[in-house]
Amino acid sequence: MRTFRLTPPSEAFAFLEELNDVQRQAVEHTEGPVLIIAGAGSGKTRVLTYRIAYLLATGRAYPEQILALTFTNKAAREMQRRIEELVGPRAQHIWMGTFHALFARILRQEIDHLGLWNRQFTIYDTEDQERLLLGVIKEKQLDPKLISPRSVRHRISFWKNQLLSPEEARRLAANVLEAHAADLYALYQERLARANALDFDDLLLLPIRLFEQFPEVLARYQQRFRYILIDEYQDTNRAQYVVTRLLAAAHRNLCVVGDDAQAIYAFRGADIRNILSFQEDYPDAAVFRLEQNYRSTKRILRAADSVIRFNRNQLPKQLWTANPDGEPIVLLRCASEREEGETIARMLLQLRREGYPYREMAVLYRTNAQSRAIEDGLRMAAVPYQLVGGLSFYKRREIKDVLAYLRLLVNPDDEEALLRVLNVPPRGIGERTLERLRLLAAERGYSLWQAIAHASEAGISTRALNPLERFREMVEHYRAQLGTRAAVELVRDYLGATGLMEALLAERTPEAEARWENVQELLSAIAEFQQLRPEATLDAFLQEVSLLTDIDTYEPDTDRVTLMTVHAAKGLEFRVVFIAGMEEGLFPILAPDTDIEEERRLFYVGLTRARERLFLSHSQSRYRFGTLQYMERSRFLQEIDPEVLVDERGRPIAGSGTGTLSGSDADRRVVYDEDILDWHALRPGMRVEHPQFGEGRVLEVQGSGPQARVLVHFDLYGQKKLVLQYARLRRA
DNA sequence: TAAGGGCTGATTTTT
């Protein structure tokens, strides 16, 4: 009997042998729409990379005919590297990158069609957006405290993701607040155009408008991209959905990979329904389910599975693994944040002795604010770590100042850049002068930059006219040299002329010195960029920087423990994972608009990052908003199958309920309070530990019951009298 | 116009 094969097996396809049956089918099913539901650790990236390699090896497409969309630059780079291993350097010609980067690239080519912008456009980050909005809000005589730039930015972003214009938003506005926001949206959009700037959402929105208004442009890209692949499809928003549907309309070779259980970006407009819509739009789509997990131990997978089952909105699937049972999951109870950091550090050292390299271990948390206590703990224990995220390099003030100066060279109409640096360092250009310029710009339809050229007509005093003119000449001088000399040298001279560096040095504070060093580091980054891509211009550098994210700075090769948010860890894996801060209100974070199922999916993402060992920690107290708060254990801990959980000493977790349902609040409190001492157990002379004051010795117990008073001599804080109920003392 | 001091409000997560 002969089985028909589209392509004969040969050396070129030897890599297919490394796939399981479903993976291989998903790779070989090249034509038409394909939906791959890929559970955590099921070899999703492998399928995507092999599929691309297969398209190339079978001659179905040239590299430049493949469009592969990811959510982070890092994911794109990783995929590029792996394809290169399979097919060699021609992988470099694949259109692979983030949605935002690739559509920015298309807009650089085509934006002239739309009229309002030119190719030198700048990309505004959220800070630029909010500064612009603040100006617009004040201009409309609204109170920024009632209508905050932040909330307006949110709303506008939401509208843009729904593909709504300012006019449509205005029509749909349900209340006064939304009506104001819609008006601000209109003005905001005008100002963006005047500044020749786009925001992140425009990078997706404008290609849609472009393709809809200019079918011949769309047709060109439809022909170019014969195969389209999208990673992390569960996190696409409406605009991303529409733009890829347009591009794929002609050939329908659209392959999307996603896992609804890992959808964690609904807050940013991502819509899980895109996976469901996909099957409606393409009823003939082939669907593949990758359910074998290659990453984690059975226990880890069981923990993750038991948690995610509490979500109602979930596509049915059954992940399984052939991996060993592995070690139980360890629950670490800590009295304070400080202790949590210390405990984690101690465990890391121990694991290191057991043979786990630091680079194979990660500490994950819900919010960046938590990193501080953990960092302290690791630093004290001399555990090397690398922090991903937090205040990233490119968000620092001095770096943003320098970048604003550079943006001005490429696009002098960039108003937020101009406002940022016009008087930095102080040049004697104050609020009054600026007001006059704004007025002139509004009257004549100038950009602010053009208004400066006509400053003498704005009724500005000669005293302020002088520095304005010098500023304009300086920018023009270096602008004229763009492209004629090496970028690094140009930038160095230009920065010298601005007086920015000088001002930093003159401050003579350690902070200013650190800032100065950061600027030097930025110069090195420019030099490096230029070396890597000699043909690239300054605006290419600026664009790359504006689309960088924190995770992109992650260096997996150094032997250090990784600290990052669970969000940032998506797509990564480690042999050992700690998830810190497993407390109600923190993870899940509780706000009026919290979507508990999304929080649970996020926890699921965290759990499934672990390959071999998993540790969950929670602290009984924590400083929030500057005051000490007592924290309850996270409900998610109750949802983990108790059979895979042990405490720090390897004992099973008692009182966790049956494992099929989460315990009631009362149950939870019992577990939570297990080690808290009550008055029966307290004896003078006993060593105890307090969440805030640390360790000490009991001197005296007065009264009985929860209201009993305890006199304790703390090692560090001296004598304190405490109400037992609130003191939450534990045996030290 | 620039610098310094006190007050307030915020903390999710990020392309």
Next chain:
DNA sequence: TCAGCCCTTA
């Protein structure tokens, strides 16, 4: 806790 903002003063 802390950073950014507003107000005051030189």
